[in-house]
Amino acid sequence: MSPLRLGGVLFFPVTPFGPDGGVAVDVLAEHVRAGMAHGPGGVFVACGTGEFPSLSTEEHRLAVRTAVAEVNGRVPVVAGAGGPLGAALRQAKQAAAAGADGVLLLPPYLSQGPVPGLRDYVRAVAEAAGIPVILYQRGGLALDPAAAVELARVPGVVGLKDGIGDIDRMARIVCAVRREIGPGFAFFNGLPTAELTAPAYRGIGVDLYSSAAFCFVPEVAAAFRGALDSGDDDLVRRLTDEFYAPLVELRSAVPGYAVSLVKAGVRLGGLDAGPVRPPLAEPAPEHLQELSRLIKAGRALVGAR
Template sequence: MNATLTPTPSSASPTAATLTFDGILFFPVTPFADDGGVNEDVLARHVDRGVEAGAGGVFVACGTGEFHALTVAELGVCARVAVATVAGRVPVLAAAGGPLPLVREQLGELAAAGVDGVLLCPPYLVNGPQRGLLDYVGAVTAATELPVIVYQRNNAVPTPETAAELSLLPGVVGLKDGVGDVELLHRTVRAIGRARGGAPFLFFNGLPTAEMTIHAYRGLGVPLYSSAAFAFAPEVALAFYRALTSGDTAMTSLLLDEFYVPLVALRNEQPGYAVSLVKAGVRLRGLPVGGVRSPLRDPSPEHLDRLSTLLDHGLNLVG
């Protein structure tokens, strides 16, 4: 699997570059050292393992990477480590989001680090009108030349009409869905397609444990997805991906029933486990990535045992 960054100006957004991915999208965790800072060496090892395993792109310091808990400087550290480690093998993107003044600082760090694009997370706390969301994304794209993927979730959910306008902003190249409203997403995909007249645009399934919904999303024209499981069980995630893309329904059903469904059940035991379990899984695979920062909590001993048993079972299924 590979991925490339291909500058492809379109009539809809003449300054945008189109990011092209082939394969699973890898969202690394952010390792913390004993002193509380980012453990750069462990992050480099984590990122390299993912790329060597076959990731189609690296999204560093995003949701799974505890973007919400990182300083601007730490975001820059993560981005620089990822870019240096990947060394052009696949695209590297990183998160930005929150208050506009903070976003501008983040964008400066990311541009200096040499990332290939930005995943734009929602603005902080407040719920603005649809025009305000357009203004927010427009202000971000005006502050950077990096391609921007808009992450729709929480207080940043555009209507299909607003999404179509967002897709025409210079620099906006994609939309990642973290809502899970299939009917809304279907209308959004179609509205953007009409607005852009067939010009390239990327749609991502960004739901936690996206393997559970990828069949439905592919039917809507959303083939790309981020795999949280890939961070700690790339063997399982890649086996599922290969089965999915080759039409091996027996294998996808087996992995859904015996790995992903139990993983979701465990994930739902406590808020924040969509991140905490992934980080715990990486520790179980031998990388000392540390724990999560508050307000997240690490898994309880009982839940860690369940995760370990499930991980072993998943690896046996594909071994």
Template sequence: MRLDGVLFFPVTPFGAGGGVAEDVLAEHVAGGVAAGAGGVFAAGGTGGVNAPDLPEYTAAVATAVAATAGRVPVFAGAGGVPPTARAIARAAADSGADGLLVMPPYLVTAPPGGLVRYVREVTEAAGLPAVVYQRGTARFTPAAVAELAELPQVIGFKDGLGDFDLLQRIILTVRRTTDREFTFFNGLPTAELTVPAYRGLGVTLYSSAVFAFAPEIALAFHDAVTGGDEERARLLLTDFYLPLVELRDLVPGYAVSLVKAGVRLRGLDVGGVRAPLVDPLPEHVERLEKILAAGLEVAGA
């Protein structure tokens, strides 16, 4: 299964009653696919994988699958303690997802061998192709990733650490030890800011949270980078992505809640975030609106 282009990480809308707003999610996903997403990652980090219970998670994945209608692959987030991760992995498979994004087992620091075991158990529960996300407490060694690359379900590795020395060693080790097709992803928050650095390592795929609320900007940046338009890419980084990251870093969790605020600014009522995250302050939403307007202007939207 090949992924290409801009990868779309939709938010998970919550309605007035507190549950998943399936009709709003369907509109959100269908709009993103129509805008040109290369893949949909439902109930992932941007989608608040930590927030829904199992029935809500199942509804979110099933809705994303139906709204995508087979036009691009749908991957579903799976993480947390092993029994939960296995249960939601099975739910993703039953809901028609094409693959998994295996998230870190948060708050647990484990050795590389334990992390490999965790990935094996989660992927075997679903029997789906999986991308493994290195972030937080899930930090892999080159040898561990080479072991992951031998697992039949694991097709890729998403880096959310930004440790380029480690990532280079991982890439070289995997390429030396396996001839399988194995894909590496840039998974840092607001990944576009580091796309040039990752491309220097040969990592061209990246997740775009911005696509969830400003596909015009995300696609303009992707086109500029892949088309060699360095000046336009620099303008988008300077006028939009840099101030967005500066705003994001003011409050922990804004990598998710600012994206939801951005979707609301574009006219889709996706509700707020659940605890322990917090919604942006009004003055931060005002800043986001100005940053968004600047980005749309540079993108020519």
């Protein structure tokens, strides 16, 4: 099994929908192509920002196949999978068949079992995929260090993405897994606007993070990552204060805005990605106005450099 070599900004594209309500394959290809021009270190397709829970099995396959073709081996492509075991197995198998380099395994929904049951779920998906698997803890799935170590021992599991944001818990997980598994296991900051907490996660040894903002302001997201890597604390602070922090406040205004605002941002940038699917809802007019203002502010900060 080839290792996943990820770095830099991780791009989580939206899934565009056309006038007929189906996946707009050509628009998705254009979206991925535009993002690739800004040098992401990995493309995570049909995941949370890509409205994974609303995709049919066939739509999931189309999205993964489109991203793989557009990326063409330049960086790893990771596909979402999860939910009911049967669906997760199908998604993992078809992601591998479509040429994906890895799977991001979202938690099973509603049904919560003990760690041995979760381990068996993860093992089944990893065996079905045959490609590296990254676990995603969020919502009702919050691992303790012992559980994280047990899941990290499952063959094929190579990383853990954190969408909870409990730094103390995550620090203990990082220490435990690196002690028991070794330094090669990958950790990700997977909060909805991860740039806001990227410096804090770096403090516990977690450098990788997903960037939803990369979908609609890739130049801002790339500049932030560059400033973080180079130690340009002034630009990190200004982008945090004037773009990312207000964006988080806006995102927090309505449930689901972590996805619908991103898709709206893509549309504001000139790409017709279509609407979000229920139960998500489109942003209110005043929130779209604020999003437009923030996009201009972020670009101005980067352009001023």
